Amino acid sequence: MSEPLVSVEDVKVHFPIKRGVVLDRTIGYVYAVDGVSLTIQRGETYGLVGESGCGKSTLGRGMLRLVEPTGGRVVFDGTDLSALRGENLRRMRRRMQMVFQDPLSSLDPRQSVESILVEGMRAHELDKGREETGKQLRELLSAVGLPSTALRKYPHEFSGGQRQRIGIARALAVKPDLIIADEPVSALDVSVQAQVVNLLEDLQEQFGLTYLVIAHDLAVVRHISDRVGVMYLGGLVEEAGSDELYAEPLHPYTKALLSAVPVPDPLVEDRRERILLTGDLPSPAAPPTGCRFHTRCPWRQAERCDTERPVLREILGGHRVACHFAEEIRDGKIRPHEVEPVLVHPDEVLIAPDAG
Amino acid sequence: MALLEVRDLTVQFRRRGEEPFTAVDGVSFDVDPGQTIGLVGESGCGKSVTSLAIMGLLPRKGNQVTGSVRFEDTELLSLSQSQMRDRRGRDLGMVFQDPLSSLNPVVSIGLQVTEVLERHRGMARKAAMVEATELLDKVGIPDPGRRLSEYPHQLSGGMRQRALIAMALACRPRLLIADEPTTALDVTIQAQILALLKELVTDTGTALIMITHDLGVVAGLCDEVNVLYGGRVVERAARHELFAEPRHPYTHGLLASIPRLDAPRGEKLVPIKGSVADNIPWDGACAFAPRCPNALDTCTQVTPEQESLANRLLRCHNPVEVTA
Numbered sequence: 001m002s003e004p005l006v007s008v009e010d011v012k013v014h015f016p017i018k019r020g021v022v023l024d025r026t027i028g029y030v031y032a033v034d035g036v037s038l039t040i041q042r043g044e045t046y047g048l049v050g051e052s053g054c055g056k057s058t059l060g061r062g063m064l065r066l067v068e069p070t071g072g073r074v075v076f077d078g079t080d081l082s083a084l085r086g087e088n089l090r091r092m093r094r095r096m097q098m099v100f101q102d103p104l105s106s107l108d109p110r111q112s113v114e115s116i117l118v119e120g121m122r123a124h125e126l127d128k129g130r131e132e133t134g135k136q137l138r139e140l141l142s143a144v145g146l147p148s149t150a151l152r153k154y155p156h157e158f159s160g161g162q163r164q165r166i167g168i169a170r171a172l173a174v175k176p177d178l179i180i181a182d183e184p185v186s187a188l189d190v191s192v193q194a195q196v197v198n199l200l201e202d203l204q205e206q207f208g209l210t211y212l213v214i215a216h217d218l219a220v221v222r223h224i225s226d227r228v229g230v231m232y233l234g235g236l237v238e239e240a241g242s243d244e245l246y247a248e249p250l251h252p253y254t255k256a257l258l259s260a261v262p263v264p265d266p267l268v269e270d271r272r273e274r275i276l277l278t279g280d281l282p283s284p285a286a287p288p289t290g291c292r293f294h295t296r297c298p299w300r301q302a303e304r305c306d307t308e309r310p311v312l313r314e315i316l317g318g319h320r321v322a323c324h325f326a327e328e329i330r331d332g333k334i335r336p337h338e339v340e341p342v343l344v345h346p347d348e349v350l351i352a353p354d355a356g
Numbered sequence: 357m358a359l360l361e362v363r364d365l366t367v368q369f370r371r372r373g374e375e376p377f378t379a380v381d382g383v384s385f386d387v388d389p390g391q392t393i394g395l396v397g398e399s400g401c402g403k404s405v406t407s408l409a410i411m412g413l414l415p416r417k418g419n420q421v422t423g424s425v426r427f428e429d430t431e432l433l434s435l436s437q438s439q440m441r442d443r444r445g446r447d448l449g450m451v452f453q454d455p456l457s458s459l460n461p462v463v464s465i466g467l468q469v470t471e472v473l474e475r476h477r478g479m480a481r482k483a484a485m486v487e488a489t490e491l492l493d494k495v496g497i498p499d500p501g502r503r504l505s506e507y508p509h510q511l512s513g514g515m516r517q518r519a520l521i522a523m524a525l526a527c528r529p530r531l532l533i534a535d536e537p538t539t540a541l542d543v544t545i546q547a548q549i550l551a552l553l554k555e556l557v558t559d560t561g562t563a564l565i566m567i568t569h570d571l572g573v574v575a576g577l578c579d580e581v582n583v584l585y586g587g588r589v590v591e592r593a594a595r596h597e598l599f600a601e602p603r604h605p606y607t608h609g610l611l612a613s614i615p616r617l618d619a620p621r622g623e624k625l626v627p628i629k630g631s632v633a634d635n636i637p638w639d640g641a642c643a644f645a646p647r648c649p650n651a652l653d654t655c656t657q658v659t660p661e662q663e664s665l666a667n668r669l670l671r672c673h674n675p676v677e678v679t680a
């Protein structure tokens with residue numbers, strides 16, 4: 001395989017939790033991203049799924065160094081980003097753009113669409129004279145399906161779907177290689193989501209873009225992605241080609257997650273067997289020992305699960321799983337059992353050993 | 357006779373100096389005991405306003421509600437505020453999308469549930485505590501005895517939603533309205549809550565009005581589905597009929613535009629063009645016409661009436677042809 005565009009190597013993002021009068025005492029950490037490794041090939045779409053708070057956005061932001069990773073490194077097109085400073089980092093950032101969930105809050109309401117788009121181009125010295133820039137802007141708008149009259153308007157004058165198009169145009173304006181789209185359609189009406197999904201697909205083809213798409217809607221991610229990674233409490237628990245993952249999920253969490261997604265077809269719904277998980281997601285500031293999923297896992301075994309953290313290992317070609325018993329579960333040698341729900345306090349903090 | 361009969365329910369919002377705005381426009385449907393009725397449609401189509409009007413929870417000023425909402429023999433729209441409050445404690449329960457905003461942040465979960473039991477079922481404090489523990493247990497809150505003394509912010513989103521359902525159940529309602537009860541929750545927690553609601557309907561015969569924009573939720577839960585567009589019911593059918601053969605171009609378009617977890621990949625989605633911002637008024641037209649692939653000239657000249665058509669209600673001049 002050729003050299004990947006992005007290589008994420010054991011990246012960690014731990015947010016300190018401060019307490020005390022002047023907030024100077026660190027009493028623990030939110031282990032938002034805790035050792036994630038993955039690669040994204042040129043021209044592919046990598047989908048990242050997982051439930052609220054599992055660290056998807058933080059991983060995406062950490063990749064761009066919008067938050068500083070606490071550990072590991074991110075290599076973009078052969079360059080280690082963690083070594084870059086100042087101007088070099090800024091130059092590199094042009095090639096990696098982000099599209100956000102809520103287009104309204106990520107667009108400055110006082111700026112016209114034209115000024116929003118030109119701003120990025122100017123910052124990276126891509127506006128080459130009025131005529132050339134004007135041409136580029138018109139091309140950009142037509143690429144995202146907005147009329148050129150949109151240039152003089154302001155974000156509030158558009159519908160949600162149109163605003164998301166503006167957000168995408170802003171990202172495209174600086175000619176990036178990689179677009180990280182964080183929940184690009186989840187704020188949109190169902191009938192409008194498909195427009196934006198199709199647009200992202202068309203643009204990828206037209207401009208040879210590479211995507212990291214972060215979303216909690218598993219059907220959308222499956223539709224748009226070539227490969228999918230599943231996160232749970234700061235770690236990647238499974239990764240596979242989109243079709244393989246959905247055809248044969250191997251990790252107990254992925255199995256449960258996929259079985260929980262409602263399908264808009266009563267014939268399917270009536271026959272479906274759900275793996276209902278008990279209890280809640282543990283606090284990322286006090287993650288369980290061993291396998292982070294062991295407190296909710298219907299396949300949990302007495303040995304290893306609560307003591308040893310499973311590593312992500314390749315089981316079949318291109319299918320990686322972090323479960324000690326993935327093969328036994330796949331082959332039906334161990335069966336699911338009832339799980340007693342445990343109490344979860346959403347703000348629980350594991351007191352750091354060095355806290356005074 | 358149905359448990360709840362909604363007829364021609366219309367809600368207009370009036371603001372001084374502005375044209376009155378009709379959020380709900382002649383909505384009618386029935387709910388029988390033990391039945392789950394779905395109200396689906398995209399943002400702003402009037403789902404929440406419909407449910408608030410039924411429950412008598414619309415703001416006191418600035419709106420006008422007409423039509424009829426009959427619960428058994430009582431016309432709810434002619435009840436006074438205090439009579440309605442009493443009804444809400446006895447026969448009618450409601451669960452909202454955001455449990456945090458409907459729970460009192462400074463009162464413990466236990467006290468909030470026992471208050472309902474004392475007020476509406478006249479129980480003594482001790483008995484109410486026992487009953488509250490049982491209710492929390494029934495909705496799947498682990499270690500319910502301990503949870504009674506905790507405050508809403510100490511619970512996760514899923515547990516708060518369960519607490520809210522427990523409070524709604526405390527009055528043993530015969531009709532429960534759930535307005536996007538799982539929209540703010542993760543999908544594995546959503547599955548738990550939906551299973552809980554389903555169990556409730558089967559075990560107690562409570563009638564359920566389920567409001568959601570998620571067609572997947574509807575497919576698994578609702579006996580009958582009302583599809584709303586621009587404040588009107590545009591299509592109504594039993595669950596299997598609706599999904600097997602959506603006849604209204606809007607319903608049809610919605611189903612074609614959502615990716616399915618179990619469908620072959622690689623096929624392009626078929627979006628509905630435009631957005632609700634393109635809607636035109638229902639007066640003398642079909643509000644959906646500017647976005648509709650089936651639109652004829654009549655669609656911008658004549659309001660489509662609601663017609664019944666083989667076990668289905670339809671409001672469309674040119675419905676999608678039946679295949680087969």
Ligand SMILES: Nc1ncnc2c1ncn2[C@@H]1O[C@H](COP(=O)(O)OP(=O)(O)OP(=O)(O)O)[C@@H](O)[C@H]1O
Nearest residue numbers: 015030032051052053054055056057058059216284
């Ligand atoms: N700046 C921050 N400071 C402290 N904690 C943070 C910060 N940003 C995120 N977190 C915490 O890190 C964890 C992961 O958050 P993140 O936003 O990455 O999750 P997510 O998977 O994107 O969730 P969602 O689906 O809700 O967007 C959460 O517990 C969150 O509260």
Ligand SMILES: Nc1ncnc2c1ncn2[C@@H]1O[C@H](COP(=O)(O)OP(=O)(O)OP(=O)(O)O)[C@@H](O)[C@H]1O
Nearest residue numbers: 369379397398399400401402403404405406415569
């Ligand atoms: N108190 C109010 N005053 C004025 N207009 C209102 C009021 N409440 C709702 N509306 C309007 O009525 C229409 C229907 O709103 P409603 O809340 O019922 O939509 P909905 O179908 O529940 O949407 P969503 O899926 O976003 O919850 C909207 O256009 C809304 O802006």
Ligand code: SF4
Nearest residue numbers: 291294297305323324
């Ligand atoms: S390692 Fe154990 S607890 Fe974790 S998913 Fe596998 S079986 Fe379940």
Ligand SMILES: [Mg+2]
Nearest residue numbers: 056057058182
């Ligand atoms: Mg996020």
Ligand SMILES: [Mg+2]
Nearest residue numbers: 403404405535
């Ligand atoms: Mg609503």
